Amino acid sequence: MEQIEAFWTGVFIGRRSDGGFVIECRQIDDFYVEYKILGGHYIDIHVFKDPAFLQAYLSEIDISTVMDFMNKH
Numbered sequence: 001m002e003q004i005e006a007f008w009t010g011v012f013i014g015r016r017s018d019g020g021f022v023i024e025c026r027q028i029d030d031f032y033v034e035y036k037i038l039g040g041h042y043i044d045i046h047v048f049k050d051p052a053f054l055q056a057y058l059s060e061i062d063i064s065t066v067m068d069f070m071n072k073h
Helices: 001-011 052-058 064-072
Strands: 009-017 020-027 031-038 041-048
Touching: 001 020, 009 052, 031 052
Parallel strands: none
Antiparallel strands: 009 020, 020 031, 031 041
């Protein structure tokens, strides 16, 4: 139960859908945790350190304000 509580206090990275599942990713210390949910019920947890697994979340990150800033300077 402590691990699930730690997940909710981690830094939110993103949320995505995959085949009916909702997958939320958070960073906890030096690793990442994906929490897979289906119909409001926990299904699976994937823990990883390799940032390459974050690729699935990159398209969801809004960088428009950064781009606006860069274009003005």
